Amino acid sequence: xxxxLQLKDLNVSYATGGTDVHAVRGVDLTLxxxxxxxxxxxxxxxxxxxxxxxxxxxxxxxxxxxxxxxDGQDVTAMKWGRLRxxxxxxxxxxxxxxMHALNPVRRVGEQIAEPIRLHPSDxxxxxxxGVKARVADLLTQVDLPPSRAGAYPHELSGGQKQRVMxxxxxxxxxxxxxxxxxxxxxxxxxxxxxxxxxxxxxxxQKIGLIMISHDLSVLAATCERIAVMxxxxxxxxxxxxxxxxxxxxxxxxxxxxxxxxxxxxVSRFAPATxxxxxxxxxxxxxxxxxxLAAENLRVSFRDRTGKRIHAVAGVDLTVARDEIVALVGQSxxxxxxxxxxxxxxxxxxxxxxxxDGKPVPARGAGLKAYRRQVQLVLQDPTSALNPVHxxxxxxxxxPRIHGxxxxxxxxxxxxxxxxxxxxxxxxxxxxHQLSGGQRQRVVIAGALALEPSMLVADEPVASLDxxxxxxxxxxxxxxxxxxGLAALVITHDLGLAWNIADRVAVMYRGExxxxxxxxxxxxxxxxxxTKSLLAALPGxxxxxxxxxx
Amino acid sequence: MTTxxxxxxxxxxRRRDGLARSWQGFAGQKPALIGLILLGATVVLALLLPLIxxxxxxxxxxxxGGPLRPPSADYWLGTDNYGRSVLLMTMWGSRISxxxxxxxxxxxxxxxxxxxxxAAHFGGWVSATLLRFTDFFLVLPSLILAxxxxxxxxxxxxxxxxxxxxxxxxxxxxxxxxxxxxxESRPYIERAHALGGGHLHVIGxxxxxxVMPLVLANTTLVVGNAVIADATLSFLGVGDPNSVxxxxxxxxxxxxxxxxxGAWWNVLPPGIAIVLVVLMFTLVGRGLETVFNPRxxx
Numbered sequence: 001x002x003x004x005l006q007l008k009d010l011n012v013s014y015a016t017g018g019t020d021v022h023a024v025r026g027v028d029l030t031l032x033x034x035x036x037x038x039x040x041x042x043x044x045x046x047x048x049x050x051x052x053x054x055x056x057x058x059x060x061x062x063x064x065x066x067x068x069x070x071d072g073q074d075v076t077a078m079k080w081g082r083l084r085x086x087x088x089x090x091x092x093x094x095x096x097x098x099m100h101a102l103n104p105v106r107r108v109g110e111q112i113a114e115p116i117r118l119h120p121s122d123x124x125x126x127x128x129x130g131v132k133a134r135v136a137d138l139l140t141q142v143d144l145p146p147s148r149a150g151a152y153p154h155e156l157s158g159g160q161k162q163r164v165m166x167x168x169x170x171x172x173x174x175x176x177x178x179x180x181x182x183x184x185x186x187x188x189x190x191x192x193x194x195x196x197x198x199x200x201x202x203x204x205q206k207i208g209l210i211m212i213s214h215d216l217s218v219l220a221a222t223c224e225r226i227a228v229m230x231x232x233x234x235x236x237x238x239x240x241x242x243x244x245x246x247x248x249x250x251x252x253x254x255x256x257x258x259x260x261x262x263x264x265x266v267s268r269f270a271p272a273t274x275x276x277x278x279x280x281x282x283x284x285x286x287x288x289x290x291x292l293a294a295e296n297l298r299v300s301f302r303d304r305t306g307k308r309i310h311a312v313a314g315v316d317l318t319v320a321r322d323e324i325v326a327l328v329g330q331s332x333x334x335x336x337x338x339x340x341x342x343x344x345x346x347x348x349x350x351x352x353x354x355x356d357g358k359p360v361p362a363r364g365a366g367l368k369a370y371r372r373q374v375q376l377v378l379q380d381p382t383s384a385l386n387p388v389h390x391x392x393x394x395x396x397x398x399p400r401i402h403g404x405x406x407x408x409x410x411x412x413x414x415x416x417x418x419x420x421x422x423x424x425x426x427x428x429x430x431x432h433q434l435s436g437g438q439r440q441r442v443v444i445a446g447a448l449a450l451e452p453s454m455l456v457a458d459e460p461v462a463s464l465d466x467x468x469x470x471x472x473x474x475x476x477x478x479x480x481x482x483x484g485l486a487a488l489v490i491t492h493d494l495g496l497a498w499n500i501a502d503r504v505a506v507m508y509r510g511e512x513x514x515x516x517x518x519x520x521x522x523x524x525x526x527x528x529x530t531k532s533l534l535a536a537l538p539g540x541x542x543x544x545x546x547x548x549x
Numbered sequence: 550m551t552t553x554x555x556x557x558x559x560x561x562x563r564r565r566d567g568l569a570r571s572w573q574g575f576a577g578q579k580p581a582l583i584g585l586i587l588l589g590a591t592v593v594l595a596l597l598l599p600l601i602x603x604x605x606x607x608x609x610x611x612x613x614g615g616p617l618r619p620p621s622a623d624y625w626l627g628t629d630n631y632g633r634s635v636l637l638m639t640m641w642g643s644r645i646s647x648x649x650x651x652x653x654x655x656x657x658x659x660x661x662x663x664x665x666x667x668a669a670h671f672g673g674w675v676s677a678t679l680l681r682f683t684d685f686f687l688v689l690p691s692l693i694l695a696x697x698x699x700x701x702x703x704x705x706x707x708x709x710x711x712x713x714x715x716x717x718x719x720x721x722x723x724x725x726x727x728x729x730x731x732x733e734s735r736p737y738i739e740r741a742h743a744l745g746g747g748h749l750h751v752i753g754x755x756x757x758x759x760v761m762p763l764v765l766a767n768t769t770l771v772v773g774n775a776v777i778a779d780a781t782l783s784f785l786g787v788g789d790p791n792s793v794x795x796x797x798x799x800x801x802x803x804x805x806x807x808x809x810x811g812a813w814w815n816v817l818p819p820g821i822a823i824v825l826v827v828l829m830f831t832l833v834g835r836g837l838e839t840v841f842n843p844r845x846x847x
Contacts, residue, residue: 343743371743376739378739383736384736384740386737386754388567388758388759397754401744428562446740450745
């Protein structure tokens with residue numbers, strides 16, 4: 001039996017400026033018909049380049065060598081017409097970012113029909129009614145009502161758009177589907193549904209699947225085998241369960257550790273980091289007086305039709321000194337609005353925010369003074385730093401606003417506290433000369449420069465690579481242990497909460513449905529929503545692991 | 550103060566590097582470079598005129614040539630109906646045209662930037678009011694407004710500058726507003742707010758440096774337009790009759806029968822001068838735009 005897809009010694013390099021960048025180096029992969037293969041790796045590891053090379057979708061600047069055998073035929077040697085026939089009819093792609101991969105001004109039914117019209121099966125052109133029937137059939141397969149064919153992309157949720165993308169990939173009954181980060185921008189629950197759907201369709205229709213992700217647990221949930229890529233090479237390739245249980249290569253271990261299993265005592269208060277954490281101070285007092293408290297906070301917006309949307313609907317939340325609270329919820333649950341309101345960046349409709357027992361002033365010097373105490377760390381460090389300001393200027397911004405004396409010493413101290421050592425080395429760098437993790441440290445240093453008593457971090461690691469994720473989380477935990485710095489960490493990632501938080505608050509549709517210590521909430525969830533969040537984790541929880549092995 | 554100086558040195562070094570990079574991007578474009586060199590030469594020539602030529606040649610009573618003489622060895626570009634050298638008048642015309650062009654452009658860009666940033670930064674009713682105000686000026690025929698202004702105000706170069714400056718700013722305001730809105734939607738503005746920064750901090754530290762490059766590129770384009778507006782106003786006779794401008798030379802040619810007499814040397818030199826100066830500014834402006842607006846880069 002010939003393999004469905006076979007890559008032999010694949011090399012891809014990009015010509016950029018004067019030098020060639022080797023994105024993929026000597027990759028050998030084999031996928032049998034109906035098989036499933038996951039490719040894991042961080043951004044820049046070359047995993048997407050491998051996927052795109054299969055259908056020759058790489059930019060012109062790319063040079064490909066080696067063989068890409070699709071059903072025994074070499075893709076690199078195909079004539080244009082043959083390649084056109086192979087694309088979509090034999091192999092199709094589910095692109096990453098369903099939000100942007102659909103044409104916003106065409107109905108989704110039309111977009112699904114496009115490949116059907118371009119690639120008439122068996123050479124006969126389908127009638128208009130035939131195309132419609134096929135589109136309806138495809139929508140049913142991905143669990144969408146056929147009536148949704150008339151919808152425009154903006155009328156669909158993220159998960160529905162991703163289903164449409166999958167329907168498009170299935171349109172010409174291909175024998176191979178390549179899914180490039182199919183669930184990255186989706187919530188946990190929606191992610192679980194999409195993964196389920198993909199696995200079911202692949203199994204039913206005997207389609208080969210190559211799935212690309214940076215999250216090992218996602219791959220393990222869908223694929224038989226996983227290949228880990230690092231710096232353009234495959235460093236480990238083994239059956240999923242085996243690889244998850246005992247990753248051999250250090251990079252696989254880093255990837256596996258970056259996404260901890262909720263409930264696993266090994267990863268509790270132990271984010272993946274190369275530096276040891278300081279021990280818990282022995283005299284740590286139990287959570288005392290709340291430092292920051294929200295009382296019956298309500299925020300609403302008007303949408304375009306003038307209807308009121310209650311983003312935050314009556315929230316009571318407290319964060320004490322020397323405590324990390326994780327605010328968990330899916331996108332649209334109002335967690336970011338809550339954070340902005342706590343920081344005084346958004347006016348509440350009703351309710352109060354108290355800092356140290358006193359209501360936070362809405363304007364003037366009082367608000368400015370409050371902002372020295374509670375600092376914000378944003379999700380995407382790349383856009384949170386002004387691209388033309390040096391590290392020094394970015395960190396000195398806060399001290400300058402508040403007129404702190406001895407600016408240089410303050411900045412150096414803050415950079416050292418954020419573990420950018422030696423600080424002098426970074427002072428005159430611009431953001432684009434730093435890695436993603438270093439940028440996030442600069443943002444944290446900018447907050448620390450004001451010596452705040454609390455940080456509000458909005459998805460602080462969501463846009464960072466797996467190996468950096470653990471380091472930034474460890475930094476937050478270290479700051480709590482050494483400086484007593486409180487933090488409210490907003491996240492959709494339950495593993496993060498398990499890694500560093502003391503308490504968890506679960507937010508759903510603008511309300512806190514469950515609050516309590518991490519162990520209480522994550523190991524013994526009371527509310528239905530919390531239960532469904534935990535059930536949707538691709539890696540399962542720790543106890544499930546024990547049962548299944 | 551030695552500790553405080555180092556970061557300042559860092560900042561200056563970075564600015565110098567940035568300038569050097571921008572210059573390289575600019576110098577890499579041949580048309581822009583040629584425009585800049587020619588423009589520089591024109592400005593130097595205009596400044597040196599009192600040293601290298603005799604201003605009295607512009608005086609009607611002291612004119613030495615015969616009326617409407619075609620180009621000859623004595624008068625390279627011929628004479629006008631008073632017997633003055635057209636070459637001399639065209640060269641002296643550059644002084645007023647450039648002065649008016651630069652000053653009016655500066656005035657309009659300052660007004661436009663101020664209104665654009667204020668409208669975008671504060672939003673709400675401030676923005677609504679300012680934008681309606683801008684729209685009012687945008688739809689008003691600017692030439693007629695300028696004529697009305699210079700008819701009401703005392704005649705002189707200052708009036709022309711004011712008239713052009715007050716009518717040319719709305720497009721700059723729109724451009725600056727759009728650019729400010731994109732900058733203000735970036736998360737680092739939210740970070741600046743969270744750090745406790747007020748309006749002045751956000752505008753001065755983030756918005757203004759962000760819009761300056763575009764404003765600069767826009768200014769050079771506005772200068773070209775101002776030169777044309779100046780020539781138009783002078784040609785229509787609302788300018789200062791005592792100073793020699795290109796528009797005035799053209800008006801003379803029309804009123805004194807030079808055109809009907811077929812004296813093309815009275816019309817072409819100032820006309821071509823206007824075209825060339827505007828072209829130089831446009832070349833430089835497009836070049837700057839390409840350097841500062843990353844979306845125009847290939």
